[in-house]
Amino acid sequence: MINHVWSVVCERILVDPETASPSYIGALSSAPIQSVNQKTGQIQIKPFTISTKIHKDGTNVEYFSIRLSLVAEGDSKSRQVISEKSEKLKSGTVFVEMNVTLDRFVIDKEGNYRLLVDLKVGDATRWKNVSSIPFSVKTKKTLKAIPIKSE
Numbered sequence: 653m654i655n656h657v658w659s660v661v662c663e664r665i666l667v668d669p670e671t672a673s674p675s676y677i678g679a680l681s682s683a684p685i686q687s688v689n690q691k692t693g694q695i696q697i698k699p700f701t702i703s704t705k706i707h708k709d710g711t712n713v714e715y716f717s718i719r720l721s722l723v724a725e726g727d728s729k730s731r732q733v734i735s736e737k738s739e740k741l742k743s744g745t746v747f748v749e750m751n752v753t754l755d756r757f758v759i760d761k762e763g764n765y766r767l768l769v770d771l772k773v774g775d776a777t778r779w780k781n782v783s784s785i786p787f788s789v790k791t792k793k794t795l796k797a798i799p800i801k802s803e
Contacts, residue, residue: 656782
C-alpha cells in the first residue's frame with residue numbers, strides 16, 4: 653500500500669550534495685504572479701514546486717502515479733489538471749519524494765483555489781485524492797495593504 657505523508661508548495665527545493673537532505677525554500681500559500689494579460693485577464697504564474705512524500709509499506713507495489721490539479725473554491729467542475737507523473741519504485745524503497753516544478757502555468761482568473769494531490773497505485777483505474785491545499789491567486793491590484801500601527 654502507498655500512503656501520502658505530506659505535500660508542500662514552495663518556490664524551489666535545494667538538495668544538500670553531501671547528505672541529499674532537501675530544503676524547501678519559500679513556502680507558498682498564494683501564487684507567485686509573473687504577469688497579467690491586460691486584454692484577456694489571464695494570469696501568468698512564476699515557476700513553483702510541489703513536493704509530495706509517499707510511504708510504501710511492505711506490500712508489493714511496482715509503481716504509482718501522482719496527479720496535480722487546480723480547482724476553484726466551490727466549483728468542482730473547474731478542475732484543471734496541471735501535471736501527471738508516474739514513478740517506478742526501486743526494490744526496497746520505503747519513502748519516495750516526488751517533486752513537480754510548474755513552469756509557464758496560466759490561470760484564467762484570480763480567486764481562491766485548491767491544489768489537489770491525487771494518487772493512483774499500480775494498475776488501479778481510479779484516482780484517490782490524498783491532499784487538498786488552499787492556494788490563492790491575487791494580483792497586486794487586488795491585494796489590500798494592512799496598515800501597521802506604531803506604538
